[in-house]
Amino acid sequence: MIIEKIKAANLRGRGGAGYPTAAKWEMVMNAPGETKYVICNVSEGEPAVAKDDYILEKYPEVVIEGIRLALEAIKAKSGIIYLRKDYFKKYKSRLKTLIGSLPIEVFEETAGYLGGEETTLLEVIEGKRAEPRFKPPYPPQSGLYLCPTLINNLETFYSVAKIAAGQYKSTRFYTISGDVKKPGVYELAEDRPINKALEETGNLPDFEFFVQAGGGASGQILLQSELDAPLSGAGSIVVYSKKKTDLVGLMKKWTLFFIKENCGKCVPCREGVYRLNEMLLLKSFDVKAALEITAVLKETSFCPFGKGVANSFESLINKLWNQDK
């Protein structure tokens, strides 16, 4: 049975949170309810991550096979491929051809970064304002139209199909970018330490640098001395030259992204991100106030969005800003 195989392969979700895939599938399978849904999340809203695009370009049939396996395993009514706007345009007709008579729909998502958060995704499909739902209940218990719903990242379905075909080699996709010679998407072993991944792909810089790993906005800053651990979070590594990078400029880039993408529902995200941005624009970056704001973002925000903001800011402040000043 496929779930046993997924368990044996120890597959974890590729969206960023890393939840054990087999456990999630079992939850949906065991949840009471006649109608169940499978959703393939291709929101890919995190900057510097381009792996879903890459997989859709090269292996769309593998992804569809993964979704088909899920529909069969959990006895779902139908599946939805939830595609960000530009991917929808690019891949819609090819996907439809590959889907054929399978009960899978292709959905165009326009909600941006937060639209990829799994409960926001449900609201978007239901035609509501793009905002997260309170958890619990979790989507496997009560998801789309309150029915048990399996939501996995596109790469997770890809990996499931590979497992079923006996071709899975515990790899994941890395998008490598920034101050590197060979930017691109690479498929490497999932336990590869970050420095090795850079080295293998010909991207290890010969100058002083730091990286932002696990997402180009919400990923955390890692120093050169911290790169002998595997990548966690979203599948991206962005390399920054220590000499050339202006930290205020980098933080501004983040706040511009977060200020545009947050939904405005909870206080820490709506107000906290606004104040971080304000401080940077007014050139009055107050580290104490910034860390108080990131603390409420990390601990009290309604959904994972705020934790992502805190992740990048806190690591930059603690590892780079406070060191320099």
Place this chain on the structure above:
Amino acid sequence: MESRQIEIVINGQPVKTNVGATVLEAAKSAGIGIPALCYHPDLTVRANCRLCVVEIVGEKGVVPACATKVRDGMKITTESDRVKALRKTNLELIMSQHREECNDCVWLAECKLLKYAADYKAKIDRFPDRKIKFPITKFGPIEFDQTKCIDCRNCVEMCSKQQANFLEVKNRGFETVIEPSKDPKKDCIYCGQCIVHCPAGAIEAVGEFEEIQDLLKDKNKIVVVQFAPSIRASIGETAGMAHGSVVTGQLVAALRRLGFAKVFDVSTAADFTTIEEAEELVQRISQKKVLPMFTSCCPAWVKYVEFYRPDLIQNLTTVKSPQNILGSLIKTYWAEKEKIDPKKIVVISIMPCTAKKYEIDKEEAKILGMKPVDMVLTTRELGRLLKIKKIDLKNLEPEISDDPLGIHTGAAVIYGATGGVMESAIRTAYWRITGSNMTDLVCTSVRGIVGFKSAEVKIGELTLKAAVANGMQNAKLVLDELAKNPAAYDYIEIMACPGGCIGGGGQPLPVDDEIRKKRAAALYRIDCEKEIRVAHENPQVQKIYEEFFKKDQEKIHQVMHTHYGKKSKSRIIDK
């Protein structure tokens, strides 16, 4: 909620609580306060404000108490240093989107924002006010000051429950705004429930303090005041008295201190409303005219019908609301009796309601070309005025309201609670049809703050199918039922506000079901203690029918009946 009890520990103190309760509810019932702004027991849990975060022993991170269900043996810490620091920062962020204008706020001493800021030593000006240039809009008698809005969305949910869907969330992120809808198909019904559910005092009904104080000094005017049935059970709260305190006598005394020439009781007019409405009901039933008949005392409900459901206009009773009946009687009957030019009379109403400010301005409400009532103050506004004038209700000797428009029955005061109009009308319709009074006057099946109640009442040969709804979401249930079965009911009372007028949009803050129950109980207590409990036995009312109306149907119609018409969207004014 399940009734099984479990034990949890809050701050080291064992607390018994119901399965299914939230941490916030469990703490509240144990007398442990947890700060919360977007939480209101009338609303769903949205968990936006992030102030109620608490720590649970053995768990990583903090959780919002409003959205976290209790589990057996759960150990909760509500005031750790970490929690306090997080609350302080979130409060500073909230206060930076709220322009303080504390001397002119509906919350006054009850303001939770200021209380929490003091509790957690938050610097309310830590960050510059970011909404300082946001608009202030006015629609009907309601004013929405967006510079004070903290985006909690309580008003939006309440507006949706009230079936108006007029307040909307627009834009995203820090550009999120709550604003009145520009959709021509949506309009405010002026119920004021947004006001009583806004923790930040961003919404209020327009007040007329200055004008009233000037009028009271004007030697050429005779300024009289009339107060609604429910005020006597709620105004005490503005003077720090317990919920459900009955202060009729002190209220009359306080109004005299303010300088009103006469103090009349709208309850007298409620007895007229009852008699006229019971008569209309009997006529509609016996002559097989349009049924069901809806009550029309509630101007927010009438506005809803006139704007959203004009097809139901013919179902509204043509009897005026008690406020407009008394205003009309003052400017006709009383003016004639006292030989006063009615144009010199200024009638001020004290109402539990913001829509009453709108009701007096309606063209079709006019009597001899005059507004029946010239100005309306809400219970809250009267409380403010008494404070400004340093009149302390608590310490006044009770006085009685003025003749002839001060005498009322028990049936009249219960108008202030949901089901009261129905119960009063049934008492009188029973007498009108059978010729004798009901043996048991108490109609339990239409009492209580439950949102939707129905009853079949035997009146002689007739079985009257009655329904009572309070809160517009319950009115919607009745309307949906009627859509399926138009003959489901003969007579329907609808009050737009939860609990009826005692829960009105002009009532003191805060409000919840417990408070509404206490206010309603106070009114039923008055009814129970009254010697005369049926409208048709009010001697003053009988006298006015005999001496003034003299069975002149045209006059009765002119003074006590009105008509309705389809309303189009009213203007939203940018201030």
